[in-house]
Amino acid sequence: MKALPHPLAPDLRLLTLRDLMWLTGSLAIIIAPHALRAPWWLTLLTLCLYGWRFSCTLSRSPLPARWLTLGVAFVAMLGVWVEYRTLFGRQPGVLLLMLFSGLKLLESRTHRDGTVAAFLGYCLIITNFLYTQSIPTALTMCVGVFALTATLVSFSAPSRPVRSNLRTAGLLLAHAAPAALALFVLFPRVHGPLWGLPQDAYAGMTGLSDTMSPGNLSQLALSDAIAFRAAFEADPPPQPLRYWRGPVLWDFDGRTWSTESVYPIRFEPPANPQGVFRYSVVLEPHNHGWLFALETAISLPSAARMSFDGQVLANAPVRSRLRYDLTSALAPGPARDESRAQLARALRLPPGYNRRAIALAQDWRAAGGSDADVLARGLDFLRKGRFSYTLEPPVLGADSVDEFLFETKAGFCEHFASAFTVLMRAAGIPARVVTGYQGGDLNPVDQIITVRQSDAHAWTEVFLPGRGWVRVDPTAAAMPQRVSAGLARALPQGEGLPFMLRADMAWLRTVRYRWEALAHKWNVWVLGYGPERQRDLMLSLGMRDADWQKLTALLFTFLGLMTIALLVWSLRRLARPDPVQKAWHAFCAKLAARGVARAPSEGPRDYSARAARALPASRRAILRIGALYIRLRYGNGVSAPGAARLRRLVRELRLA
Amino acid sequence: MIGALLERNPRFANWLYGFTPPEHGTVVLVHRRVYIVPTQLGTLYALTLLILLIGSINYALSLGFALTFLLAGMGLAGMVHTARNLARMGVSVGRAEPVFAGETAQFRLFLEARGAFDRPAILVRHVRSRAQMVVDVPPQGVAEVVLGVPAPGRGWLPLGRVMLETRFPLGIFRAWSYVEPDARCLVYPRPERSHLPPPCAESAKGALRSPTPGNDDYAGLRAYQFSDSPRHVAWKAVARNEDMLTKQFTGEAAAELWLDWALLPGHLNVEQRLSRLTGWVLDAERAGMHYGLRLPGVEIAPGRGEAQSGACLQALALHGRT
Numbered sequence: 021m022k023a024l025p026h027p028l029a030p031d032l033r034l035l036t037l038r039d040l041m042w043l044t045g046s047l048a049i050i051i052a053p054h055a056l057r058a059p060w061w062l063t064l065l066t067l068c069l070y071g072w073r074f075s076c077t078l079s080r081s082p083l084p085a086r087w088l089t090l091g092v093a094f095v096a097m098l099g100v101w102v103e104y105r106t107l108f109g110r111q112p113g114v115l116l117l118m119l120f121s122g123l124k125l126l127e128s129r130t131h132r133d134g135t136v137a138a139f140l141g142y143c144l145i146i147t148n149f150l151y152t153q154s155i156p157t158a159l160t161m162c163v164g165v166f167a168l169t170a171t172l173v174s175f176s177a178p179s180r181p182v183r184s185n186l187r188t189a190g191l192l193l194a195h196a197a198p199a200a201l202a203l204f205v206l207f208p209r210v211h212g213p214l215w216g217l218p219q220d221a222y223a224g225m226t227g228l229s230d231t232m233s234p235g236n237l238s239q240l241a242l243s244d245a246i247a248f249r250a251a252f253e254a255d256p257p258p259q260p261l262r263y264w265r266g267p268v269l270w271d272f273d274g275r276t277w278s279t280e281s282v283y284p285i286r287f288e289p290p291a292n293p294q295g296v297f298r299y300s301v302v303l304e305p306h307n308h309g310w311l312f313a314l315e316t317a318i319s320l321p322s323a324a325r326m327s328f329d330g331q332v333l334a335n336a337p338v339r340s341r342l343r344y345d346l347t348s349a350l351a352p353g354p355a356r357d358e359s360r361a362q363l364a365r366a367l368r369l370p371p372g373y374n375r376r377a378i379a380l381a382q383d384w385r386a387a388g389g390s391d392a393d394v395l396a397r398g399l400d401f402l403r404k405g406r407f408s409y410t411l412e413p414p415v416l417g418a419d420s421v422d423e424f425l426f427e428t429k430a431g432f433c434e435h436f437a438s439a440f441t442v443l444m445r446a447a448g449i450p451a452r453v454v455t456g457y458q459g460g461d462l463n464p465v466d467q468i469i470t471v472r473q474s475d476a477h478a479w480t481e482v483f484l485p486g487r488g489w490v491r492v493d494p495t496a497a498a499m500p501q502r503v504s505a506g507l508a509r510a511l512p513q514g515e516g517l518p519f520m521l522r523a524d525m526a527w528l529r530t531v532r533y534r535w536e537a538l539a540h541k542w543n544v545w546v547l548g549y550g551p552e553r554q555r556d557l558m559l560s561l562g563m564r565d566a567d568w569q570k571l572t573a574l575l576f577t578f579l580g581l582m583t584i585a586l587l588v589w590s591l592r593r594l595a596r597p598d599p600v601q602k603a604w605h606a607f608c609a610k611l612a613a614r615g616v617a618r619a620p621s622e623g624p625r626d627y628s629a630r631a632a633r634a635l636p637a638s639r640r641a642i643l644r645i646g647a648l649y650i651r652l653r654y655g656n657g658v659s660a661p662g663a664a665r666l667r668r669l670v671r672e673l674r675l676a
Numbered sequence: 677m678i679g680a681l682l683e684r685n686p687r688f689a690n691w692l693y694g695f696t697p698p699e700h701g702t703v704v705l706v707h708r709r710v711y712i713v714p715t716q717l718g719t720l721y722a723l724t725l726l727i728l729l730i731g732s733i734n735y736a737l738s739l740g741f742a743l744t745f746l747l748a749g750m751g752l753a754g755m756v757h758t759a760r761n762l763a764r765m766g767v768s769v770g771r772a773e774p775v776f777a778g779e780t781a782q783f784r785l786f787l788e789a790r791g792a793f794d795r796p797a798i799l800v801r802h803v804r805s806r807a808q809m810v811v812d813v814p815p816q817g818v819a820e821v822v823l824g825v826p827a828p829g830r831g832w833l834p835l836g837r838v839m840l841e842t843r844f845p846l847g848i849f850r851a852w853s854y855v856e857p858d859a860r861c862l863v864y865p866r867p868e869r870s871h872l873p874p875p876c877a878e879s880a881k882g883a884l885r886s887p888t889p890g891n892d893d894y895a896g897l898r899a900y901q902f903s904d905s906p907r908h909v910a911w912k913a914v915a916r917n918e919d920m921l922t923k924q925f926t927g928e929a930a931a932e933l934w935l936d937w938a939l940l941p942g943h944l945n946v947e948q949r950l951s952r953l954t955g956w957v958l959d960a961e962r963a964g965m966h967y968g969l970r971l972p973g974v975e976i977a978p979g980r981g982e983a984q985s986g987a988c989l990q991a992l993a994l995h996g997r998t
Binding site: 030131132135136139142143145146149150153157158161165169172173175176177178179180184188189191192193195196197198199200201203204207210211339340546547548549550579582583586587590591 | 707717720721724727728731732733735736737738739740741742743744745746747748749750752753754755756757759760763764794796797812843844845846847
């Protein structure tokens with residue numbers, strides 16, 4: 021027996037112009053974000069491949085030969101290699117996938133090929149999430165998923181009107197939603213990655229670095245990217261006290277501050293802290309080991325340690341959004357002593373640099389008094405020195421501190437912190453630079469503090485005998501409004517601030533606050549849903565030690581129930597008898613109870629006439645029901661009011 | 677292999693398919709009778725989901741998980757939708773017009789969709805002959821399917837097993853069901869072209885009303901009868917707004933032809949005899965003669981028109997068949 025062409029087999033049905041439009045349109049939505057990131061020639065090439073495929077269908081010409089397609093693929097891969105010097109990184113890999121969508125389309129002849137291209141489209145959707153998982157991206161990709169699904173539906177029902185296919189696609193996705201939600205919540209989550217990721221997997225994350233040199237914080241301050249968000253259990257501390265402590269820098273080479281090694285110590289919570297705040301932080305990935313804590317942390321997150329200089333360190337570089345809980349105290353209680361070696365390190369200065377600054381500091385020391393007096397002289401010098409605060413500091417030469425203090429007198433917080441630390445060290449007071457963030461924006465909608473890269477800050481800590489390490493903010497001394505009112509107020513008018521930071525336009529701020537509150541919820545509940553959140557949620561639902569077996573069992577139970585519910589839904593609508601028929605049966609049953617049963621061969625007209633004769637008291641009602649039934653059943657289709665009237669008449673029929 | 681096994685064990689096949697053929701009246705495809713498996717593309721879909729899942733785990737992509745799970749849920753919903761596309765479909769058969777052996781019997785099937793949704797892209801395939809057609813059934817409506825089944829030999833041709841299949845809406849599942857409705861088509865013997873026998877001596881026994889056997893001699897008009905051939909209608913008279921009249925030819929009344937099995941040459945076998953007689957019935961009818969048919973055990977009195985030819989052809993088709 022010879023196998024005949026199977027009209028439903030997708031490898032025999034050719035792609036029509038309509039199919040092609042759906043497929044290309046969906047793919048275009050999906051690759052649009054990539055196209056903006058890709059080199060222009062690759063975007064252009066991909067679009068040309070789409071257009072080429074279209075022209076083949078429009079001009080009814082055959083698809084290009086295989087060697088031609090392979091040639092295009094080879095040339096494009098060569099181009100990607102020239103651009104990135106590799107084919108296996110994240111960016112080149114994603115771009116090649118985008119290109120392959122065009123190549124696949126170009127060799128797609130049948131519905132089978134088209135379906136494979138659509139599946140490739142689903143894979144392309146997920147590659148967008150490698151770059152951003154924001155709400156707008158999610159919405160755009162929802163449109164992409166819907167369009168691709170409608171494409172698949174139109175492949176399997178080529179002669180159906182577009183509207184019906186769109187409705188079916190919507191229905192499918194709506195039916196998929198409960199299962200998707202159950203899978204999302206219950207699918208046992210594990211910590212990735214399963215294997216090594218490409219070198220550039222974490223490229224492009226912004227944030228503080230482990231060194232500080234003039235200019236790099238002011239660069240960072242131009243970014244309004246979010247560093248982290250903090251939610252306090254009670255009222256948050258006021259803005260001038262919100263110092264978020266990050267990397268501590270000890271070593272100065274005349275220009276750049278850095279630190280050689282950070283080692284953890286055994287953490288002992290202080291005995292009697294005052295001014296305690298409990299809060300949780302959702303930290304954006306920055307690819308470094310440190311976490312940010314309000315000064316001073318008195319408890320640690322579960323997977324973190326404390327370094328010898330008071331940094332909170334995660335166990336691994338933060339490469340995905342991380343949520344942690346902390347307690348901090350504004351007055352942590354009695355200070356610890358510092359080792360001699362560390363104090364000596366905190367006095368070290370590179371020889372031969374910044375002679376004027378060193379001479380000045382030595383003058384202060386020579387004037388006598390305690391360390392506190394010297395410190396006060398230093399702050400006084402900054403306060404009265406007519407320094408200006410700017411995002412565009414002048415370029416500094418080799419003696420960066422001297423040039424800043426005595427010549428340019430304009431700088432950003434890293435200039436102040438660096439110069440002041442050098443001054444203190446020269447005056448014999450152990451000092452170190454601390455970088456982190458200062459302030460943060462309190463969102464009145466959800467009371468969450470958003471800290472941006474533009475809040476990046478640097479300050480000094482000095483060691484005073486008997487008091488331990490004390491924070492001194494030289495920027496605050498020179499520019500008090502930086503700390504009390506934020507960066508926007510401290511800068512002179514006209515300096516290019518990030519759009520989101522501008523103080524004017526109140527309505528814009530309101531919109532922004534609402535949007536950020538939403539984005540925070542999204543980050544915490546959708547994007548931040550991982551193994552820990554899953555465990556917490558299960559615990560709050562009363563499920564102790566939810567291991568993967570229990571979750572899987574629960575998941576399959578739910579999926580099974582859902583499938584059964586769907587099946588019942590699809591069958592119930594079919595099994596439900598026609599309302600007219602149902603009313604008629606009720607009518608027949610009522611008459612049968614009075615001894616007038618319908619004979620199997622008796623039609624409605626004869627039966628109602630016979631019943632009317634047998635029960636003359638209800639003659640009119642019986643005949644009306646019979647006539648209405650005949651009209652509804654054999655007339656021009658069932659109308660809802662007609663059916664309702666029949667039901668009412670039958671219900672109200674009282675047989676004497 | 678499984679097909680051959682089912683062929684040999686019809687009772688096993690009946691148990692497996694959930695019905696005993698032939699089925700009378702409207703057959704409703706209840707869930708017990710609808711089978712569903714993933715297609716090749718369904719396997720590819722599952723593979724895509726696996727890739728998406730691994731990617732999501734590896735890069736800890738929350739939205740990747742969301743997409744993967746949404747697509748997994750859609751696969752599940754797609755399965756239910758595919759099964760629903762056939763669920764409780766009513767299948768009934770219409771009358772199949774008789775055909776001659778060697779022609780194609782046109783079986784009519786009616787697919788009746790219950791429920792307020794349409795059932796697109798349903799393949800109806802005749803299993804034996806692989807005749808097939810794809811239809812869309814409107815909501816609460818009926819779609820007609822015509823299956824052209826080759827009719828190789830005379831007699832009753834039963835429809836046999838018919839498969840209904842659908843891959844709607846995603847193409848990743850294939851649902852199908854078998855029905856074997858009680859439908860048959862009468863197949864007449866293959867007509868053999870040969871000259872009509874002369875109205876031979878045998879017919880002399882009947883009353884010969886005219887000695888002249890000529891067919892073309894115009895003899896006058898008479899009132900039109902329903903069985904008259906349109907070629908003999910006096911169209912000019914009709915055009916003059918008169919009643920329908922039929923032209924009468926002398927030869928017509930004269931020829932009362934017996935088509936007799938016994939008069940055929942002895943070297944012909946049964947089927948050849950039936951073929952020749954079939955050809956004669958057709959020729960005699962076309963010529964507008966009065967003719968009768970004699971088969972062993974069957975005699976059909978002379979007559980004319982569709983009813984006469986139908987009766988004769990049916991007798992020929994079923995000769996020797998019970």
